Amino acid sequence: MGKGRDKKKKLQKKGNAGVTKKAHNQNKREELNEAKRERREERAAKGGEDDIQALLAQVALHDKKVREVEVIENCAPPSPRCNCTFTSLGNHVMAGASGQAGSRAKAAKNEVLLYGGEYFDGRKTYVYGDLYKLDVKKNSWSQIVCKKPPKPRSGHQSFAHKGYFYTFGGEYTSPNQKNFNHYRDLWRLDLATWEWEKLSMKGASPSARSGHRIAVYKGKAVLFGGFYDTGKELKYYNDLWVFDIDSLKWSTHGQPGQHCPSPRSGFQFFCDDSQGAQGKIYVYGGYAKKVDEEGEEHGITHDDLWCLDLSTMLWERIKRQGICPTKRSGCSVVAHKNAAVAFGGVIDHESGDDIYSEFFNDLHQYNMERRRWYPMVVRPKGSKGGQGTMGQTLVVKRPGGGVSKEEQAATKIQAHFRGFSVRKAFKVYKVGGKISELLYSPAVIRSDGKVIHPCPRNKGSLVVIQNVLYLYGGTFEERDREVTLDDLWCINLNKLNGWTSLQKGTFVLSQPQESSEDNGSGSEMEMDSDELEMMSDSSGSADD
Incomplete structure (x- = not known):
C-alpha cells in the first residue's frame, strides 16, 4: 500500500511539473508574440509627415502605454484649438451606468468636457484626441488620461446622455494638410469610470464625414449634413439620420428630391426642447463648395433657415424675420430655453x-x-x-x-x-x-x-x-x-x-x-x- 501511494505521489508531482512547464512555455510564447506585435506596430509607425496611417500608429503606440485612468486636477489649460467639442455634462451624470455618488452628480452640473480639435501654428496642423474637464464654478481645468481612447479627431460631434458621453465621426489631417482621413465610428465614454467603448453599428449607419451636426431630443440623436474630403474627392451631404440611444441603432430618413436644406457643413443646428415644445430642430446657414466649368472651387455661404418636425420628419423652409445675423459661416450656436444664441462667424468676400x-x-x-431673430445688446458692467x-x-x-x-x-x-x-x-x-x-x-x-x-x-x-x-x-x-x-x-x-x-x-x-x-x-x-x-x-x- 505504501509503495502504491508513493508511486501515485511521484506521478502527481511529475504531472504538476508538466503543467508548470506547459504554462511557462505558454507565457513565453505570449511574450514572444507580444514582442512581435510591438515590432510590427513600431514599423507601421515609421513614415513621413503625410503618412496618416503611420501617424495614427504612433498615436496608438503612445496610448497603449496608458495602463490606468488618470485625472490630473488643476492642470494647465488646453492648447489653442478649434473644431473641438465643448459639452455640458448638466444632469447627465446623475443616471450614470456605474451608480456614482450624488456629490459627483452635483459637481457635474458645473462641468464641461472639451474633446479633440485641431491647432494650426502657421506651418503645420496638429489634431488632438485629448480630453479635458472644465469646472466653471472653480474656473479650473482637469485633464483626463484614458485607456484605449478614440483616434485624434476634429470636426466631430459629441453629446452627453444618461451617464455617458458620445462622439461620432470627424477627421484626422496630416500636418501638411495634404492627406485626410474621415471617421464613421461611434464611441461612448462612461462618465463615472472614464472608460471608452467603441460601439458596434447595427445595420446601416452614416458614412464617414466631418463638419456634420447632432442634436438630441428625448433619447434620439439627430444627425444632419457634413462633408467628406480626401484631397481627390469632395462631397457635401444633406442626409438625415436618427440614432436611438437606448437600442444603439441608426435609421435614415428622407427621400431623394424631398424638400430639404441643400448639402452643407459647418451650419448651426439647434433643438427646441423647452417645456411644451413639440420636437423641432432648426438648420441655419452653413458652407459648401461648388466646382465651376474650369474646375475651380468656389465657396458658398448659406443664410437660409429650415425647421425639421420630428413627429413627421418633414422639412419646412422658414422666412427670416427680425434683425438677422449677416451671411456668415463658422458661427457658433447653443440652445438656451426656447431660443438659440449665436456668436461670431466669418464671411469671405472675393474680388478678383x-x-x-x-x-x-x-x-x-x-x-x-x-x-x-433679435440682436443681443451687451451693456457696460x-x-x-x-x-x-x-x-x-x-x-x-x-x-x-x-x-x-x-x-x-x-x-x-x-x-x-x-x-x-x-x-x-x-x-x-x-x-x-x-x-x-x-x-x-x-x-x-x-x-x-x-x-x-x-x-x-x-x-x-x-x-x-x-x-x-x-x-x-x-x-x-x-x-x-x-x-x-x-x-x-x-x-x-x-x-x-x-x-x-x-x-x-x-x-x-x-x-x-x-x-x-x-x-x-x-x-x-x-x-x-x-x-x-x-x-x-x-x-x-x-x-x-
Missing part, C-alpha cells in the same frame, strides 16, 4: 484675386416660439439699462493680388466707427460696395472705454450653464496669418451686463507696422463723424 475675410463677434438670439453694443467686425485682406486705388481708402480714424473706439489706426477697404474695417489690434476692443468683447472669430465653442454663456477658443486672422485661440469668456444671458475674461489665452498680437500708405496722402481719405455714421447704417438688418 483678392479675398477678404470678415470676422464677427456679435451676439444674436433666435426665438424659436416667435421664429424671429454695472449698468441697469441704456445703450450697449452688439460687437465689432474684423476684416482681413488675404494676400493674392493688389488693391486698386479706386478700391482702397486708407485712413487713421480717431472718431467712432459703428460706435467703437479703437486704439490703433486701421485701414478701410471698399468691399462689395461697403466700407469695412481692418483692425491691427483686434484682441480687445472697447466701446466708450466700458464694454469689453472677445475678439472677432469663427469656430468658437459655446456652452450654457445656469444661464451663463461660456466661449472658448476659435480662429481669426491677423494680417496674413491664421491664429488659433485658447481664451475663455463668459456672459450672463439674463443680464447681458458685459463679458468677463476667465482665461486670457496665449496669443500675442503682432506690433502694427507703418507703411507708406499710412503716411502718404495719395490713397488716404479723411472721414468725419457723419460719414462714419453713414457707414454704420450700411450694415443694416436683414428681413426677407
Whole structure:
C-alpha cells in the first residue's frame, strides 16, 4: 500500500511539473508574440509627415502605454484649438451606468468636457484626441488620461446622455494638410469610470464625414449634413439620420428630391426642447463648395433657415424675420430655453484675386416660439439699462493680388466707427460696395472705454450653464496669418451686463507696422463723424 501511494505521489508531482512547464512555455510564447506585435506596430509607425496611417500608429503606440485612468486636477489649460467639442455634462451624470455618488452628480452640473480639435501654428496642423474637464464654478481645468481612447479627431460631434458621453465621426489631417482621413465610428465614454467603448453599428449607419451636426431630443440623436474630403474627392451631404440611444441603432430618413436644406457643413443646428415644445430642430446657414466649368472651387455661404418636425420628419423652409445675423459661416450656436444664441462667424468676400475675410463677434438670439431673430445688446458692467453694443467686425485682406486705388481708402480714424473706439489706426477697404474695417489690434476692443468683447472669430465653442454663456477658443486672422485661440469668456444671458475674461489665452498680437500708405496722402481719405455714421447704417438688418 505504501509503495502504491508513493508511486501515485511521484506521478502527481511529475504531472504538476508538466503543467508548470506547459504554462511557462505558454507565457513565453505570449511574450514572444507580444514582442512581435510591438515590432510590427513600431514599423507601421515609421513614415513621413503625410503618412496618416503611420501617424495614427504612433498615436496608438503612445496610448497603449496608458495602463490606468488618470485625472490630473488643476492642470494647465488646453492648447489653442478649434473644431473641438465643448459639452455640458448638466444632469447627465446623475443616471450614470456605474451608480456614482450624488456629490459627483452635483459637481457635474458645473462641468464641461472639451474633446479633440485641431491647432494650426502657421506651418503645420496638429489634431488632438485629448480630453479635458472644465469646472466653471472653480474656473479650473482637469485633464483626463484614458485607456484605449478614440483616434485624434476634429470636426466631430459629441453629446452627453444618461451617464455617458458620445462622439461620432470627424477627421484626422496630416500636418501638411495634404492627406485626410474621415471617421464613421461611434464611441461612448462612461462618465463615472472614464472608460471608452467603441460601439458596434447595427445595420446601416452614416458614412464617414466631418463638419456634420447632432442634436438630441428625448433619447434620439439627430444627425444632419457634413462633408467628406480626401484631397481627390469632395462631397457635401444633406442626409438625415436618427440614432436611438437606448437600442444603439441608426435609421435614415428622407427621400431623394424631398424638400430639404441643400448639402452643407459647418451650419448651426439647434433643438427646441423647452417645456411644451413639440420636437423641432432648426438648420441655419452653413458652407459648401461648388466646382465651376474650369474646375475651380468656389465657396458658398448659406443664410437660409429650415425647421425639421420630428413627429413627421418633414422639412419646412422658414422666412427670416427680425434683425438677422449677416451671411456668415463658422458661427457658433447653443440652445438656451426656447431660443438659440449665436456668436461670431466669418464671411469671405472675393474680388478678383483678392479675398477678404470678415470676422464677427456679435451676439444674436433666435426665438424659436416667435421664429424671429433679435440682436443681443451687451451693456457696460454695472449698468441697469441704456445703450450697449452688439460687437465689432474684423476684416482681413488675404494676400493674392493688389488693391486698386479706386478700391482702397486708407485712413487713421480717431472718431467712432459703428460706435467703437479703437486704439490703433486701421485701414478701410471698399468691399462689395461697403466700407469695412481692418483692425491691427483686434484682441480687445472697447466701446466708450466700458464694454469689453472677445475678439472677432469663427469656430468658437459655446456652452450654457445656469444661464451663463461660456466661449472658448476659435480662429481669426491677423494680417496674413491664421491664429488659433485658447481664451475663455463668459456672459450672463439674463443680464447681458458685459463679458468677463476667465482665461486670457496665449496669443500675442503682432506690433502694427507703418507703411507708406499710412503716411502718404495719395490713397488716404479723411472721414468725419457723419460719414462714419453713414457707414454704420450700411450694415443694416436683414428681413426677407
